[in-house]
Structures are given as C-alpha cells and as structure tokens.
Amino acid sequence: MTDTTITNPTPDAASQPTPLDLTPQEREANLDLDQLKQLVGLVEYDESKDPFPVTGWDAIVFVVGNATQAAQYYQSTWGMELVGYSGPEHGNRDHKAFVLKSGSIRFVLKGAVSPDSPLIAHHTKHGDGVVDISLEVPDVDKCIAQAKAAGARVVQEPETVSDEFGSVRIAAIATYGETRHTLVQRTVDGQTYSGPYLPGYVARTSGFTKREGAPKRLFQALDHIVGNVELGKMDEWVTFYNRVMGFVNMAEFVGDDIATDYSALMSKVVANGNHRVKFPLNEPAIAKKRSQIDEYLDFYQGPGAQHLAVATNDILGTVDWLRQEGVEFLDTPDAYYDDPEMRARIGVVRVPIEELKSRKILVDRDEDGYLLQIFTKPLGDRPTVFFEIIERHGSLGFGKGNFKALFESIEREQDARGNL
Numbered sequence: 001m002t003d004t005t006i007t008n009p010t011p012d013a014a015s016q017p018t019p020l021d022l023t024p025q026e027r028e029a030n031l032d033l034d035q036l037k038q039l040v041g042l043v044e045y046d047e048s049k050d051p052f053p054v055t056g057w058d059a060i061v062f063v064v065g066n067a068t069q070a071a072q073y074y075q076s077t078w079g080m081e082l083v084g085y086s087g088p089e090h091g092n093r094d095h096k097a098f099v100l101k102s103g104s105i106r107f108v109l110k111g112a113v114s115p116d117s118p119l120i121a122h123h124t125k126h127g128d129g130v131v132d133i134s135l136e137v138p139d140v141d142k143c144i145a146q147a148k149a150a151g152a153r154v155v156q157e158p159e160t161v162s163d164e165f166g167s168v169r170i171a172a173i174a175t176y177g178e179t180r181h182t183l184v185q186r187t188v189d190g191q192t193y194s195g196p197y198l199p200g201y202v203a204r205t206s207g208f209t210k211r212e213g214a215p216k217r218l219f220q221a222l223d224h225i226v227g228n229v230e231l232g233k234m235d236e237w238v239t240f241y242n243r244v245m246g247f248v249n250m251a252e253f254v255g256d257d258i259a260t261d262y263s264a265l266m267s268k269v270v271a272n273g274n275h276r277v278k279f280p281l282n283e284p285a286i287a288k289k290r291s292q293i294d295e296y297l298d299f300y301q302g303p304g305a306q307h308l309a310v311a312t313n314d315i316l317g318t319v320d321w322l323r324q325e326g327v328e329f330l331d332t333p334d335a336y337y338d339d340p341e342m343r344a345r346i347g348v349v350r351v352p353i354e355e356l357k358s359r360k361i362l363v364d365r366d367e368d369g370y371l372l373q374i375f376t377k378p379l380g381d382r383p384t385v386f387f388e389i390i391e392r393h394g395s396l397g398f399g400k401g402n403f404k405a406l407f408e409s410i411e412r413e414q415d416a417r418g419n420l
C-alpha cells in the first residue's frame, strides 16, 4: 500500500499557534480540550496565517424522505437529543427541519411538506443524504473573499440574519455534486447568537425518554466526513480544498493495494488547520469489478457524502447499545481476528481482542497509536450514506490497515445487492 503522510510546508519562525479553544457547542457538551485531542485529533495551528479559518463543524444538514420519522429514529436509536425545529408553524411553508444534538455535533433533518418544495426534486434524485456540511467560521466575509479569489462558486452571498436571540452572518459555497458548505459566523459585532440553531428555528424538545441503562450519549463529536467523487476527480477536489479553503493534506491511499481482488478505490484526506474538520475524498479505481464508489455514484446520482465518522470514548458500549436498537453493522470474518500477523501488528489494545471479535470491531495501529472502528450498513434504502463509529487512541489515521477487510465486507453486501 502506498500510504504517504504528507508533510506540509514548515511554518516560518514568526508562526505562532493560536491557542486552542472550545467551540460553544463543545462547551455546552461539557467536553474538554484533552478529550477532543483524543476523540478527534485536534491540533494547534496558526490561525492568523490561514486565508480561510474554520473553527469546526457547525451542522450536518440531511434531506430525508420523512424528517418527522427520521428525527424520532435519531433520538430513539442513536441517542440524539431534539433541540430545535422550524416548520410551517413558523412561516417556513415548504419543509420541516428538526435539529438534533449529540455532544458537540448537530444534525439538521429536513423533509418537504409542500409538493412544490425544492427538497422534493433533491430527494427524488439523491434519496436520503447530506446536502450541506456546514462549517463554523470566525469571519464569513474573509472566507468568501478568499473563496472568490480562488475561483470557488459562491451559492449564497454573505448576509446577516437576526431574530430575538441575536444575529449570525452566513454565506455558502458549492462543493462536490449538489453538496454545499454553508459558513456560519456565530459572533457578530461582539455578540454571540444564543438561539437553538439559526434565526427561524425555535427551541423544541420531545417527550422521548431514554430507556433505562442507556448511555448518556452514543457519540460525542464528529471526526470526519468522506466525500465520494467521480473517477479522475479526486485530485481536483483535493486541490479545491487546498486552494480555496487552505486545508492541508493529511494522508493519501493510492495504488493497487487499496483494493481487493475485484475492486479498488483511491483516497486522499484533507483537514482544516486545527483538524476538527477532516475530509477523506474517494474516487473509484479501475479493477475487474465495480467499486463500492461506483455503486454509490450510481445510487446517489453523482458525488456526495458517503460516510460520517462519529467519535466515541466507549465504542464497545456504543456498539452494544446500537445493536440492541437494531442497527446493522458490516460483518468481519473471524479470520481477521485470528490472523497472527494482524495480532502482532496491533499489539495490546485497551480490551482483550475477544471483546472486539465478538462485536466485529476493527483495530488499526500506526506510529502514533491505535484506533478502533466499525461501520454500519447503509442507513437508508439506497446503498449510499452510512456511519462509522471510531474510538481513537493516539492514531490520527483512518484505518488503512483495515481497508482490505472492510472493502471485502462491503463487496459481499454489494454482490448480494447485484451491484458488484
């Protein structure tokens, strides 16, 4: 496998890291910096030299076929908490939107109410999926000026929107497919917005009561979101994130080793300065049979977000709970755990390997530490979006040692669907 960890230009002597600070969402979730360094690999960097500073994730916005029911699913199955809502009752005639939180991450689920809603056409084409990977930035205008100078497509010019909770300044740029990055500046003129999400949303809770014994949260933060793009387009998007958003290259996985006997893909990873936001970008590679990326591109009808990796500090508890709730995970053959070479490579991890084997949790180790991970089957009807659960112990990688086992597992599912 060609795995190159990219060394970015060494900062000059005048470069001073900006002290790390918690985002308001992280503070609200009672996370601390040491936890976040472990959970998502947060690092210090010099924000003053960044042409497009990004603080972290603001929200992941999904368009779904039935937001009312999806909101229930993410509460009951994924342990998220309903915190906000916007709908016809609030002058928003065409759709309903539910805001859910788990730790420092926020999902917004949107579903059409009116048959004229533009969300209908989006959903007909793509099915359930991520429409907006919204990022929190300290200065929207600075980011948009940089985006324009670098040739990005601005889909929403900066504007200030306000309600009784204050003001936010927002704008949006287009990324792969029909996905966008809305940029949200939550402090305007020294005042931080205090509403449940954005102007137009009201606070909302639900009567849902967690079952006895349920963990407080099943995940605390978002680690990365993978984008699937067409054959030959990966480098274009890596360059887009480098040039437009100042993202740095973290790793790349190319060559025939990121492949099974039948299918292949290539992947490169970009991250924002503090590494809160990490985007692996995949493209299919030519092989004997069709890659999982080809299947995604067919069923999503183009490029889009493939998987969301949510971070936890207790993957065993999370997986046990999710299984009990009926979530299905990709299978891993016992041979994976019994392979002496694999055992030697991963060494000692925090639990006996049998505990991982019984749950089909994968392990990978690199020079910085190790990680535990597991992947769900597709969450919706189409073989497109799925989740990864990740528990990092020093490793800043993405589980490259597991790619082959993972891809073989996906391939078995793909074959069963008749799409290999």
Ligand SMILES: [Fe+2]
Pocket: 224, 226, 307, 309, 388, 398
């Ligand atoms: Fe991943």
